[in-house]
Amino acid sequence: MMYLDVEAITKHFGDTCVAHGVGFSLEQGEIGALLGPSGCGKTTLLRMIAGFEEPDGGSIHLHGNPLWKGGRGLSAEDRKIGMVFQDYALFPHLTVWENIAFGMKNVSRAEIKETIEELLAVTGLAGVEKRYPHELSGGQQQRVALARAIAPKPRCLLMDEPFSNLDVTLRESLSAEVREIIKRFGITALMVTHNQHEAFAMADRIGVMMAGRILQWDTPEGLYHHPENLSVARFIGEGSLITGTLSPDGTLDCELGAFPVEMKTVNGTAEKVHVFIRPEAIRIAPSCEEATARLEKSCFRGPGRSCLFQLPSGELIKAASETRCCLREGEAYGLSVAREGVSLFQDQGEGRCAGSCDR
Numbered sequence: 001m002m003y004l005d006v007e008a009i010t011k012h013f014g015d016t017c018v019a020h021g022v023g024f025s026l027e028q029g030e031i032g033a034l035l036g037p038s039g040c041g042k043t044t045l046l047r048m049i050a051g052f053e054e055p056d057g058g059s060i061h062l063h064g065n066p067l068w069k070g071g072r073g074l075s076a077e078d079r080k081i082g083m084v085f086q087d088y089a090l091f092p093h094l095t096v097w098e099n100i101a102f103g104m105k106n107v108s109r110a111e112i113k114e115t116i117e118e119l120l121a122v123t124g125l126a127g128v129e130k131r132y133p134h135e136l137s138g139g140q141q142q143r144v145a146l147a148r149a150i151a152p153k154p155r156c157l158l159m160d161e162p163f164s165n166l167d168v169t170l171r172e173s174l175s176a177e178v179r180e181i182i183k184r185f186g187i188t189a190l191m192v193t194h195n196q197h198e199a200f201a202m203a204d205r206i207g208v209m210m211a212g213r214i215l216q217w218d219t220p221e222g223l224y225h226h227p228e229n230l231s232v233a234r235f236i237g238e239g240s241l242i243t244g245t246l247s248p249d250g251t252l253d254c255e256l257g258a259f260p261v262e263m264k265t266v267n268g269t270a271e272k273v274h275v276f277i278r279p280e281a282i283r284i285a286p287s288c289e290e291a292t293a294r295l296e297k298s299c300f301r302g303p304g305r306s307c308l309f310q311l312p313s314g315e316l317i318k319a320a321s322e323t324r325c326c327l328r329e330g331e332a333y334g335l336s337v338a339r340e341g342v343s344l345f346q347d348q349g350e351g352r353c354a355g356s357c358d359r
């Protein structure tokens with residue numbers, strides 16, 4: 001059994017099913033993220049692990065102990081779980097120090113002092129411990145909420161959209177910082193977010209959730225390079241979709257050429273497949289006689305340019321080029337597949353992946 005084990009959880013609100021037999025697990029010290037669009041059931045799943053909501057079926061175990069099993073469960077207080085809420089939920093009438101100390105029960109004064117001083121130091125809050133929440137910036141409040149959740153040494157930390165109240169720049173720096181702090185304390189954590197960048201910056205494992213199901217539970221690299229279905233491929237990062245033919249010998253033939261791929265499913269005859277290609281997997285050759293893809297649009301993105309090409313068939317392909325590369329809109333270029341970043345699918349929904357290319 002893994003450290004946090006969520007198995008076959010189902011949950012309905014009236015006639016609406018928000019969890020269809022959901023399962024995933026985390027090892028001790030791992031950080032997980034539930035990533036998905038609004039309303040897919042992420043928060044409800046987190047609340048069922050925290051003990052604020054009861055599942056209809058399935059089980060949840062933490063550190064070998066059942067939190068929920070056979071229709072019964074521990075109360076939220078007995079689960080030894082720390083929570084960081086979207087709005088931080090700090091106590092306005094308590095100072096930073098008092099907020100952090102709040103959940104530390106049955107602990108000596110000396111230990112409380114030592115733990116809080118360590119937390120103030122690692123969260124960069126030393127010096128503001130006497131202030132009240134309204135005297136802090138959003139980023140500082142977020143760190144107090146984190147310190148308060150960690151102080152009682154929970155078995156697991158749950159975070160519901162922990163960065164959603166912060167501006168974009170702060171989110172990025174803080175998510176890396178929060179990951180460091182959680183790792184330093186060796187805490188197993190699970191966060192909920194609809195932001196892919198936050199999930200990538202924070203988590204060791206991510207579950208892509210849609211309509212009450214986890215479509216893929218994997219590492220960030222696994223999700224990006226080996227999406228199990230087209231819904232995941234589209235949700236994680238950018239890409240283009242063209243059609244191709246996959247031969248039984250493992251050759252993919254598409255408008256960008258013919259090349260070998262690793263097949264996941266074997267079908268005795270050639271089959272039509274949907275070819276999903278990440279922008280950075282496209283190699284752009286300068287204008288030449290064989291050039292057939294017309295550059296429709298090129299957009300400056302800082303470290304690179306995002307380009308949109310039209311193939312002779314009319315299909316559109318997104319590619320990434322270096323900023324210094326002088327590409328002219330309206331001109332023709334040669335496109336080929338340069339490296340990993342190609343996945344093949346038999347259908348356009350949640351059907352299984354048919355193959356991939358890792359050159």
Ligand SMILES: Nc1ncnc2c1ncn2[C@@H]1O[C@H](COP(=O)(O)OP(=O)(O)OP(=O)(O)O)[C@@H](O)[C@H]1O
Nearest residue numbers: 013018036037038039040041042043044045192194
């Ligand atoms: N207590 C409740 N009673 C009835 N329906 C609920 C309740 N809580 C959530 N829902 C519904 O369940 C579905 C899933 O909600 P949930 O909050 O889990 O989604 P989410 O993925 O976390 O969304 P968001 O990112 O917007 O918070 C939504 O359709 C929501 O309206």
